Amino acid sequence: MSFSATILNVNDDEATRYLSTRTLKMAGYKVVEAATGHEALRLAQEVRPDVVVLDVKLPDISGYEVCKRLRANPETASIAVMHTSATYVTPDKKVRGLEGGADAYLTEPFEGEELVATVRSLLRMRRAEQQLRRRTESLEEADRRKDLFLAMLAHELRNPLAAITTAVGILDRRPPVDPKEGRMISIIQRQTNHLARLVDDLLDVSRMTRGKVELRRTRLDLRGVMEQVLTVFRPLADNRKLTLESHLTAVPLWMEADTTRLEQIFTNLLDNATKYTDAGGAIQVRVEPVARNGLAGAVVRVKDTGIGIRSDILPSVFDLFAQADESLERTRGGLGIGLTLVRSLVELHGGQVEAHSDGPGQGSEFTVWLPLLPEASEQEPRDVVMPDLVKRRRHILLVEDNADARQALQDLLETWGHRVEVAADGLRGLELAVQRTPELALVDIGLPGLDGYRVAEELRAKMGRAIRLVALTGYGGTEDQTRARQAGFDLHLVKPVRPDDLDRLLSQL
Known part of the structure; x- marks a missing residue:
């Protein structure tokens, strides 16, 4: 493995540089030479050596400064650096070199075996660091893919859950044929809510581990x-x-x-x-x-x-x-x-x-x-009178590509007495909004062709604040809510939306 490594040997003394280069070549390493600090920085950038054998006393800038600049540059920061010196040999000089970023410090004269052994030690350290870095990058990529998978899984699960929740909401508002039917509806409601909570918990754990949960106090x-x-x-x-x-x-x-x-x-x-x-x-x-x-x-x-x-x-x-x-x-x-x-x-x-x-x-x-x-900060009034919620018939545009979810939600809204226009994609939704001028649009985000964000942006550009926009989506992360607001949505609702919550929303608009 040794002859695959490249060593940059930096020393302004030709005799010392020659001896070190010859020793390293005999050990099987490829060696590149430099006589000044600036030349060393240029070659480190071009050649990307595995180890720099760097004399401290150089004619232009010191080896300490060279090491500092190597560490400051992300492209050369991982190169192992070994200081050598025949002048700066006191303990305080070694400490300065090591604290300045060097990985080793040899005082001259040193034996060839000592030089080679130190280089081998630095190469082992560098290989271990590279393996750790690759493993870290691999884990980060796996973690990113996991988060993406969970987000997509939640979205795909929430679409059928939304359709079930809405359909059950309609059935629950009609008198059951017999007690057994009422019990079955209750079971479906409970289990659907349970599934929705499991999906939310799974995503929240992922956000927690990444520190991406923010409180809205x-x-x-x-x-x-x-x-x-x-x-x-x-x-x-x-x-x-x-x-x-x-x-x-x-x-x-x-x-x-x-x-x-x-x-x-x-x-x-x-x-x-x-x-x-x-x-x-x-x-x-x-x-x-x-x-x-x-x-x-x-x-x-x-x-x-x-x-x-x-x-x-x-x-x-x-x-x-x-x-x-x-x-x-x-x-x-x-x-x-x-x-x-x-x-x-x-x-x-x-x-x-x-x-x-x-x-x-x-x-x-x-x-x-x-x-x-x-x-001391308790200045809240004890009796707060809330205004009565006024329900009225609304003109609503529903843009949803999932056929079952679209039909169930349309039926629920019409059961409440609202006038509903429906569209299965973003482009058709835009056309209906401009032609029929609804007062409220419930828009899915994951639409074919023109997604919900684009739909919101286009509607805001064409209709201004004349229409209320509500995002209805399976994507419920904080970043999704932020993006929805930036696109022009007034509210961001995560599927499945409980009928009571949707009824309350329509009453409060």
């Missing part, structure tokens, strides 16, 4: 968030024959937080509790103010009477893919990522989460502590 009362989450979970608990008790403090718990992410935290904890608690069990939720380390805060406790957690699993329960149910049957389901998200989101809010269990069969308790706003 607003001033809120934590009690309101908990009431919303509990309202959603009570029917699920009843269906599983579980008792769900809640004890919320009467004191307002004002905080700066991301409402959606808080709901995600407590939805995952309650989902976990219902999953691991058998019929006849109980789940208790308690919310109360608790200060920690002199900071105002609130504690949310989610306690269940479920299967409990073994002591050996408890320390790693928040780790990615860790699960309490490790049996082959895995009857409890799940991906093992919900609690990982809980910990990450709680910590992003400046809080802490802990898990406790007395062992198998003894249930579990998860405690979340979140910081509150100081009492």
Whole structure:
């Protein structure tokens, strides 16, 4: 392997340079020579040697400066550098050279064997660094492909989920033929929502590992968030024959937080509790103010009477893919990522989460502590009167290439009394928008030909603010939302959109 390496030998003393070059060539290396610092920098750029044997004292610029410039240039920064000197031989000079970026320092005179051995050592180090760099680049590329795959997978899963969610929303608004039909509709609703949460959790874990999750903080009362989450979970608990008790403090718990992410935290904890608690069990939720380390805060406790957690699993329960149910049957389901998200989101809010269990069969308790706003800043009025939401018939353009999703959403909107125009691609959507002038357009992003971003840009250019634009898409990342706003969309909705949420949106416009 030695004769594939190239050495740049830099020394203004011809005799010393000749001896070093001859020694290195006899060892099988290809050698290029330079007598000045500037010549060394030029050859390093042109030849890209594996090692530079660099004398410190040169006629134009010092070897220290040459080494500094090599390190500053990304194209030569990885070249191994060995200082040599017959003048600067004191320990402080060696320290200066090594701290300046050199990989080795030999004082003259030195034996030929010492020179060759040091070069071989530097070559081994350089090969190891190159292998590590290639492996890192390979891992980064694999990680990029993984993220792309997850984004595409989420998009492809959300299209059929959107069609199912919308279709079930229509069925749910009609009286069932018999009790069995009503139960079947409820099952489809629950399982579709469960699939949607799994897709969201999978993508959120990917974003968390890349540090790409940003909080959209607003001033809120934590009690309101908990009431919303509990309202959603009570029917699920009843269906599983579980008792769900809640004890919320009467004191307002004002905080700066991301409402959606808080709901995600407590939805995952309650989902976990219902999953691991058998019929006849109980789940208790308690919310109360608790200060920690002199900071105002609130504690949310989610306690269940479920299967409990073994002591050996408890320390790693928040780790990615860790699960309490490790049996082959895995009857409890799940991906093992919900609690990982809980910990990450709680910590992003400046809080802490802990898990406790007395062992198998003894249930579990998860405690979340979140910081509150100081009492001095509590200027929020206690009684807030919200205006009544006025529903009215709207003229809506729906641009969606998935036939099932398009038909289901059109039927749902028409059931609510809206006038709906539909288009299966972006170009047709543009034509209808200009011809029929709807007040609102629901536009899918992944359209054939002209994508949703281009559609929004064209509509803004042609119609200005005369039309409201809502992106309806399977791409839900922060970068996707930013791009949607830049294209001209007023809102960005991630599929599947629950009918109640869409109805609320149309009422609030």
